[in-house]
Amino acid sequence: MINVAILGLGTVGSGVAEVIEQNQNEIKKALGDNLHVKYILDIRDIPGVVNDINIIVNDPDIKVICETMGGKEPAYTYTHLALERGISVCTSNKELVDAYGVELSAIAREHHCSYLFEASVGGGIPLLRTIREACGQEKISQIAGILNGTCNYILTNMKAGKDFATALKEAQEKGFAERNPAADVEGHDTARKIAILASLVSGKKFSYEQVECEGITNITPEDFAQAEAKGMSIKLLGVYNAENSSVIVAPFLVKNSHPLYNVNDVFNGVMLHGNMVDNLMFYGRGAGKLPTASAVVSDVIECAKNIGKNINNKFADLAPANVNKFPAKNPGEKFRTL
Ligand SMILES: NC(=O)c1ccc[n+]([C@@H]2O[C@H](COP(=O)([O-])OP(=O)(O)OC[C@H]3O[C@@H](n4cnc5c(N)ncnc54)[C@H](OP(=O)(O)O)[C@@H]3O)[C@@H](O)[C@H]2O)c1
Known part of the structure; x- marks a missing residue:
C-alpha cells in the first residue's frame, strides 16, 4: 500500500480523495498496489484532518503528497519541506509552478523524488505528460489553447447574443466564475498556463510576467456579429510562437474550419503543431473537481511507480527565455486571426 497525503481539502483536494476512493480497483491495476490517503491537511479544524505539516513530512510512511491548496504560501514552504525529505509532490497549483517550478523541480531531482503538475494546465486533459513523453521527438512550432473554461463559457454565451456583463453574471450564478473574476477575464490564469x-x-523558462496579456472585457456583441459575418468566432487563446519566441494571451478570431472553433462552454482545447506529427488537438474539461483531481491522481500513480527515483519533468534545468513581442495585429484590426 502506498500512503499519500492531501494538502488543502477544497474543490480539487476533496476530488483527489474521491477519485482514490471510488477508482481504487482501476488504480490498483495501473499501479499494482493500493493508494491510501493517510492524512489530509487543511487550515480549518475538521475532525480527522491535521493542521501541522510536520506530522506529514515526519512520517516515513508518506511517499507522495498532493498539494491542492493553491497560492504561493504556504504551498511553496510545504512543497520544499516534502521534496527535501524525498517525498514526491503532485500539484494543481499553476501559480506555484510558474513562480517556483524550476527551483522545486531541481530540489526534487537532488532528493530522488518528483515534482509533477499535470493538473495545473488543462485540468483533466492529459496534456503535460503527453507532451513530455510522446512528443519528445517533435520540434513544436506553435501551441494555441483555450485554457480558461470561465472565459470560454462567457464567450460562448456572447456568441449567442448576450453582452459581457450578462454573460459574466450568468457564469457566476452557475458557479463557473468566481465572485472576483479578474484572474480569469483579464487573462492572467491563461497566461500562467x-x-x-x-x-x-x-x-526555456517563460514566466507569467513575460506573457503579453489582454482579457475579454472589451469584446462587444458587435464584435461577435462582425466575426460571424466572416465565418469566424472570437476565442480567448494563449498562443506560443516558437519562431520568434513569443507568448500572448488575447482574444483571437478563429475560422469555422479550425478545430478550436467548436470548443465551447466550459471546455478547453489545445492545438499543437509538431514538425513531424503535424497538428495535434486535445479537448476536455479544463477544470472542475473530479476532472482536475483525476489529473492529480495520474501524477500520484506515476510518482508511486517511481519511488526513490526522479521523474524528469523537463523543468529542472530551464534557463530564463528571451521573449520577443508577439507579431502585431494588422493595422485597423481589433483582433488577430489564428
Ligand atoms: N477548482 C478547479 O477546478 C481547479 C482546476 C485546476 C487547477 N486548480 C488549482 O488547484 C488549486 C486549488 O484549487 P481549489 O479550487 O481546490 O481551491 P479551494 O477550493 O479554495 O481549496 C483550497 C483548500 O486549501 C485550504 N487552504 C488554504 N490555505 C491553507 C493553509 N495555509 N493550510 C492548509 N490548507 C489551506 C483551503 O481552506 P480555506 O477554504 O479555509 O481557505 C481550501 O480548503 C489552485 O491552485 C487552483 O488554481 C483548480
Whole structure:
C-alpha cells in the first residue's frame, strides 16, 4: 500500500480523495498496489484532518503528497519541506509552478523524488505528460489553447447574443466564475498556463510576467456579429510562437474550419503543431473537481511507480527565455486571426 497525503481539502483536494476512493480497483491495476490517503491537511479544524505539516513530512510512511491548496504560501514552504525529505509532490497549483517550478523541480531531482503538475494546465486533459513523453521527438512550432473554461463559457454565451456583463453574471450564478473574476477575464490564469506549456516545449523558462496579456472585457456583441459575418468566432487563446519566441494571451478570431472553433462552454482545447506529427488537438474539461483531481491522481500513480527515483519533468534545468513581442495585429484590426 502506498500512503499519500492531501494538502488543502477544497474543490480539487476533496476530488483527489474521491477519485482514490471510488477508482481504487482501476488504480490498483495501473499501479499494482493500493493508494491510501493517510492524512489530509487543511487550515480549518475538521475532525480527522491535521493542521501541522510536520506530522506529514515526519512520517516515513508518506511517499507522495498532493498539494491542492493553491497560492504561493504556504504551498511553496510545504512543497520544499516534502521534496527535501524525498517525498514526491503532485500539484494543481499553476501559480506555484510558474513562480517556483524550476527551483522545486531541481530540489526534487537532488532528493530522488518528483515534482509533477499535470493538473495545473488543462485540468483533466492529459496534456503535460503527453507532451513530455510522446512528443519528445517533435520540434513544436506553435501551441494555441483555450485554457480558461470561465472565459470560454462567457464567450460562448456572447456568441449567442448576450453582452459581457450578462454573460459574466450568468457564469457566476452557475458557479463557473468566481465572485472576483479578474484572474480569469483579464487573462492572467491563461497566461500562467501558456507560460508553463511554452516552457515545457521550448526548453526555456517563460514566466507569467513575460506573457503579453489582454482579457475579454472589451469584446462587444458587435464584435461577435462582425466575426460571424466572416465565418469566424472570437476565442480567448494563449498562443506560443516558437519562431520568434513569443507568448500572448488575447482574444483571437478563429475560422469555422479550425478545430478550436467548436470548443465551447466550459471546455478547453489545445492545438499543437509538431514538425513531424503535424497538428495535434486535445479537448476536455479544463477544470472542475473530479476532472482536475483525476489529473492529480495520474501524477500520484506515476510518482508511486517511481519511488526513490526522479521523474524528469523537463523543468529542472530551464534557463530564463528571451521573449520577443508577439507579431502585431494588422493595422485597423481589433483582433488577430489564428
Ligand atoms: N477548482 C478547479 O477546478 C481547479 C482546476 C485546476 C487547477 N486548480 C488549482 O488547484 C488549486 C486549488 O484549487 P481549489 O479550487 O481546490 O481551491 P479551494 O477550493 O479554495 O481549496 C483550497 C483548500 O486549501 C485550504 N487552504 C488554504 N490555505 C491553507 C493553509 N495555509 N493550510 C492548509 N490548507 C489551506 C483551503 O481552506 P480555506 O477554504 O479555509 O481557505 C481550501 O480548503 C489552485 O491552485 C487552483 O488554481 C483548480
